[in-house]
Amino acid sequence: MSGTATGAGSTAEIGRRVLKLRTERGFTQRMLAEPAYTAAYVSTLEAGKVRPSEAALRHLAERLGVSYDELATGRSPHDATRLRAALTDARRALATGAAEDAAGLFEDVRAEAERLGFAEERASALLGLGDCALETGELTLARDHFEAVERLLAAEPLPRRVPAIRGRAVAHLLAGELRYSCYLLESAIDELNASGLHDPYALLLLYTAAIAPYMDMGAHARAVRAAELALALAPSVDDPGLIARMHRGVARTLIAEGRTAEADASLAKAQELYEQLRIHTDLAHCHWMRGYVHAQDGNLERAERELRTARDMLASKRAALFTGQVEVELADVLRRRGRAAEAEALLLPLLTRSSVTGPTTDAADEVNESAQADEPAQADEPDEPDEAGLTADRGAVHAGGAHRLLGLIADERGDVEAAEEHYCAALSLLERTGAAGDLADLCRLLGDLLRREGRLEAAMDAYRTGLGHRAAPGTTTLGPAPAEPPM
Structure with missing residues (x-):
């Protein structure tokens, strides 16, 4: 017990409590x-x-x-109960309302738990603050909160820290740092398995979280294996929210394999669970992904309807980053439906703050000087959660997707210079992330444009770069796959 002059356990405070009682x-x-x-x-x-x-x-x-x-x-015996009830209220507010409002409730619990010396409740409040920051797009703040949880629980077994590790990995994923996101998740999986701590909840959380960065990097085999392991672990976990999140992740791998009917069925299971739990943000993500499934199937009318539903739900919760990401996918559907002007009007406001420093591919070097001049690097700017803008360190994959779509729109109307600039901007953004499949597609688009313009040498360089990304997606930047748990 500390003998300091301040704090709940100090000599002065004990004296005051004795006098009062x-x-x-x-x-x-x-x-x-x-x-x-x-x-x-x-x-x-x-x-x-x-x-x-x-x-x-x-x-x-x-x-x-x-x-x-x-x-x-x-601390009275009722304090922990009171704080846990307040945490439940804060989580309910995050699920059903705006993240900023929930953050205020979590902060009140954090301050009170710190004053009273309740480490577990303080960690839970910090975890909630991290989740709020993810939703509002304040990625640096989210990482700070999750790192604080890890420090607070440093002496606890690894499974206790896994939710914070997962949160930090998601923050890096949303920032476009796919490799580091994979590293965090795989390292935790390896440590759990090496130490014999085969905690089903912790492993399911990690495998489910790993699917998204694997898919974005083009490491489809690893994503599929993570989905298989997640499905095998699911019967051992009694957490409907996590099971629903797993179904969403599994659906991504099914979409990639062309199994759209199965993917939609998996999303329907997730959606039913989220509706029962009244978790609005995750329910919006289900509509988002179902829109993507319908777009893959060519059912553009249904895709547009689902994506608009997702966008409206996320906007109502002031989840600016996610709203912007959905709008990129909605713009793709609008362009494919022949409404290019609507798509362009949706995309341009998202890129008012996008950061581009210039692609590193040989083909793009020839044509990127003008794009660099128009769009100076802003990678060190702090997050601005009140805007839905996509930047190199905030939604980089979707920022690249937005530039790709604008390039296609410009190309279709014959504006070669604008198309070239947007393709180069997209390349610059995506090369930082390691999104192999998207990079290969962009190199093909750029190569086709350069070839039509008669710049054959530059076109060949673009094609070669694209083939390099296609050759072994995800394997050149990821180490050995993590060891698998005994099932």
């Missing part, structure tokens, strides 16, 4: 002290001039009718 109960100092101690000792203690021993505190606590822990720390 004694006065409330109508005891004199002598009545409280006897038979083991003197009135003078109680007077000195109440003045904060002496720190009571454990034996003295236990005697005083018994006489005052409180627990030893309450007298020593200021």
Whole structure:
């Protein structure tokens, strides 16, 4: 127990608590002290001039009718229950309302838990603050909160820290740092398996989270294996929200394999669970992905309807980053439906702050000087959650997708210069992320454009670069796959 002059366990605070409780109960100092101690000792203690021993505190606590822990720390047995109820309210607010409102509730719990010395409740509040920051697109703040959880729980077993590790990996994924996101998740999986801590909940959380960066990097085999392991772990986990998230991840791998009917069925399961749990953000993500499934199937009318539903739900929760990402996919559907002007009007506001430093592919080097001049690098700017803008460090994959779509629109209307600039901007953004499949597609588009313009050498360089990304997607930047748990 600390002997510092401040804090709930300090000598002065203990003295004040003894004085307050004694006065409330109508005891004199002598009545409280006897038979083991003197009135003078109680007077000195109440003045904060002496720190009571454990034996003295236990005697005083018994006489005052409180627990030893309450007298020593200021925490009543009801405090933990009250804080946990407040955490439940904050999580409900995050699920059904705006993240900024939920963050205020989580911050109140965090401050109170810190004041009272409740480490577990403080960690839960910080985890909630991290989830709020993810939703609002404040990715640096989200990482700070998740790292604080890991520090607070450093002495705890790894499964206790896994939700924070997963949160940090998602923040890096949303920032476009796909390799590092994979590294965090795979390292945690390996550590769990190497230490024999085969916690089904922790492993399911990690495997489910790994699917998205694997898919974005083009590491489809790893994504499929992660989905298989997640499905095998699911019967051992009693958490409907996590099971629903797993079904969403599995659906991504099914879409990539062309199994759209199965993907839609998996999303339907997730959607049913989210509706029961009233988790609005994740429900919006289900509509988002179902829109993507319908777009892959060529059912553009249904795709547009689902994507608009997702966008409206996310916008109502002020989830700016996710709203912007959905709008990129909605714009793709609008372009394919022959409404290029609507698509362009949706995309341009998203890129007012996008950062481009210039692609590194040989083919793009020839044509990127003008794009660099028009769109200066802004990678070091802080997150601005009130805007839905997509930047190199905030939604980089979708920022690249937006430039790709604008390039296609410009190309279709014969504006070769604008198309070239947008393709180069997209390449610059995506090369940082390692999104192999998207990079290969962009190199093909750029190569086709350059070839039509008669710039054959530059076109060949673009094609070669694209083939390099296609050759072994994901394997050149990822190490060995993590060990698998015993099933």
